[in-house]
Amino acid sequence: MSERAELLRMSRVCKSYGVGTPVETEVLHSVDLVIGQGEFVALIGPSGSGKSTLLNIIGLLEPMSSGDYLLEGRSVANLSDTELTRCRGDTLGFVFQFHHLLPAFTALENVMMPALIRAGRFSDADRQYGLSLLDRVGLKAAAGKKPGELSGGMQQRVAIARALARGSPLVLADEPTGNLDTQSADEVFALMRQFNRDEGTTFLIVTHDPRLAQRCDRIIELVDGRVRPPTDVHDTAVSKA
Amino acid sequence: MGFAFTIAIRFLREGRFQSLLIIVGVAAGVAVVTYVSALIDGLQGNTIRRTLGTQAHIVVKPFEEKSVPSLVARPGELVARDIQPRAQRPRSIDNWRSLATEIAATPGIVAVTPIASGAGLAIRGEASRSVAMIGIELDGYDRIVSLREKIIKGVARVAPGEAMIGQQLAEDLGVSIGERIVLRTGGDAADTFTVSAIFDLGNRDLNRRNVYITLKSAQSLFNIPGGATNIYATVTELFSADQTAALLKQRTGADIESWMESNAQLLSALDAQTISTRLIRGFTTLVAMLGIASVLVVSVVQKRKEIGILRAMGATRAQMTRVFLMQGGIVGLVGSVLGVVLAKLLLWAFSMFVLGSDGKPLFMTELPLDLAVIVTLVATLCGVLAAAAPARSVAKLDPAQAIRI
Numbered sequence A: 001m002s003e004r005a006e007l008l009r010m011s012r013v014c015k016s017y018g019v020g021t022p023v024e025t026e027v028l029h030s031v032d033l034v035i036g037q038g039e040f041v042a043l044i045g046p047s048g049s050g051k052s053t054l055l056n057i058i059g060l061l062e063p064m065s066s067g068d069y070l071l072e073g074r075s076v077a078n079l080s081d082t083e084l085t086r087c088r089g090d091t092l093g094f095v096f097q098f099h100h101l102l103p104a105f106t107a108l109e110n111v112m113m114p115a116l117i118r119a120g121r122f123s124d125a126d127r128q129y130g131l132s133l134l135d136r137v138g139l140k141a142a143a144g145k146k147p148g149e150l151s152g153g154m155q156q157r158v159a160i161a162r163a164l165a166r167g168s169p170l171v172l173a174d175e176p177t178g179n180l181d182t183q184s185a186d187e188v189f190a191l192m193r194q195f196n197r198d199e200g201t202t203f204l205i206v207t208h209d210p211r212l213a214q215r216c217d218r219i220i221e222l223v224d225g226r227v228r229p230p231t232d233v234h235d236t237a238v239s240k241a
Numbered sequence B: 001m002g003f004a005f006t007i008a009i010r011f012l013r014e015g016r017f018q019s020l021l022i023i024v025g026v027a028a029g030v031a032v033v034t035y036v037s038a039l040i041d042g043l044q045g046n047t048i049r050r051t052l053g054t055q056a057h058i059v060v061k062p063f064e065e066k067s068v069p070s071l072v073a074r075p076g077e078l079v080a081r082d083i084q085p086r087a088q089r090p091r092s093i094d095n096w097r098s099l100a101t102e103i104a105a106t107p108g109i110v111a112v113t114p115i116a117s118g119a120g121l122a123i124r125g126e127a128s129r130s131v132a133m134i135g136i137e138l139d140g141y142d143r144i145v146s147l148r149e150k151i152i153k154g155v156a157r158v159a160p161g162e163a164m165i166g167q168q169l170a171e172d173l174g175v176s177i178g179e180r181i182v183l184r185t186g187g188d189a190a191d192t193f194t195v196s197a198i199f200d201l202g203n204r205d206l207n208r209r210n211v212y213i214t215l216k217s218a219q220s221l222f223n224i225p226g227g228a229t230n231i232y233a234t235v236t237e238l239f240s241a242d243q244t245a246a247l248l249k250q251r252t253g254a255d256i257e258s259w260m261e262s263n264a265q266l267l268s269a270l271d272a273q274t275i276s277t278r279l280i281r282g283f284t285t286l287v288a289m290l291g292i293a294s295v296l297v298v299s300v301v302q303k304r305k306e307i308g309i310l311r312a313m314g315a316t317r318a319q320m321t322r323v324f325l326m327q328g329g330i331v332g333l334v335g336s337v338l339g340v341v342l343a344k345l346l347l348w349a350f351s352m353f354v355l356g357s358d359g360k361p362l363f364m365t366e367l368p369l370d371l372a373v374i375v376t377l378v379a380t381l382c383g384v385l386a387a388a389a390p391a392r393s394v395a396k397l398d399p400a401q402a403i404r405i
């Protein structure tokens, strides 16, 4: 893993909620984290351990309270909201657990949404590209359907297509298979794996499913807002076996 | 803008019932405002037109002969007195010709004409009626009250020995075109005139009272050779007639009055009406804006997650704010276009079904294009303004929080 170029580096990142109130609580304690380009990483940990919080900070959706965070070599600590938003749009794709497609738009329009945000309109090229992405997730036929007409697994596959629509180098997925049956979960997972292999897209996936976590390159475990010392998946798997 | 517009339209379409309700609400508000404005404008325009149809904008009168008391009260004393103005004979304005020339040369004055008028009797056989004999120069007078348009029988003409009388007077006296009447003044001067035309000034009293003869005939009847009892003038700016009159009064020292002073009561009634219309307009606008704002406040809450997703995908705060401003604008625009159409229907219904005793519409009610355009623009702007508060709350929304839900 040392041969990979570094995509993001966090050092001593802390996050507190309710700062300045009696209920101030620190939920991330001095997190150090390095992810290389093209890695396929699982983030696991018990409920409430801070996985979503960490993912939101990595995704520039929430500010950290202290520490350093370099994304593609650039420190994000002092960026303005507009700069953060631009950086988010250019670098990051998101896949969330539930219903995080826009219900008023068709599957294809959801996939093209990043282009609409950027250019203010859907061009023919966007349409072609969106259709090819939907084709790759096996949903070309559902392009004109609204999310409400799709199953959970199909919605999640649309969400993956959307996360990849701008060619973002890093996709953050918060329990993407959390509410799917085993078969759909496997399909969705396989799809992400495939994009990782073909496109070199980096994935950071929060999951409660140890079976899926084992199939990642690396597992980061959060416990009570701290990162457990890294373990190699395959070593663990071997030692457990 | 393309992004804001596309998302705004979808959000509105998604909240179907909610959007429909508020658009109908705005349309109703706009219809009320437009209808009332057009109706009141029509009514006021009509009232003023009717009033000025038979009046000059500016009238010069001879100075009144003041009756002065001969006893003056000393301090501490009271004097009981009873002063009655003397019955006045028609008198001529001093130097009216040069005064008329000066008035005609004043900026803002369109037409000037002299009048010699006074009270008297119109007599035919046994029947007699008290009338106002008005000596005019027809061309000049016509420029002031458009008398020619109001002739219903005969020829608009006053030659020496001819008189034009009103419809009611003709009925009262039982005369028709070509027949003769005698006009007699208070000073017992009298002459015979042939009826050359019968007019309808749109007012029964005036049709009964006014008798038009030539200026010369009036001068000799009232024994004011070469004189004029009044000068009539019209102005370009109807509602600055009072200022023009005041200016002339100051410059010439003559007794000059504008239609605005002689119709002060009418004008203050119209003012009161205008104020009420403004109040109705203001409150309706406020209610419609509150409606838009409250619907959008709810919509921001409902759309929290979508806003968060869009923010996560790279939409800036400003872009999301514009989505909601745009929704306000669209509701305002669509609502006001519907409202203007509705107002047009209402006005049409008014002109079809609310008729005067003569079976004609009471007055012209049109929806002027500029009113429609202004209403639409203002409503759209108000929609955007109403969306300001909800849009601000969008900017404050934390995308991480929105997505966690």
Ligand SMILES: Nc1ncnc2c1ncn2[C@@H]1O[C@H](COP(=O)(O)OP(=O)(O)OP(=O)(O)O)[C@@H](O)[C@H]1O
Pocket (backbone or CB within 6 Å): A017, A018, A027, A045, A046, A047, A048, A049, A050, A051, A052, A053, A054
């Ligand atoms: N906005 C907030 N204000 C206060 N505390 C918060 C806030 N968001 C999260 N927390 C707390 O931070 C801690 C970490 O939450 P987080 O959602 O990151 O956990 P998680 O590991 O994702 O859990 P799960 O597996 O259940 O999704 C929890 O104790 C949670 O209650």
Ligand SMILES: [Mg+2]
Pocket (backbone or CB within 6 Å): A051, A052, A053, A174
């Ligand atoms: Mg979580």
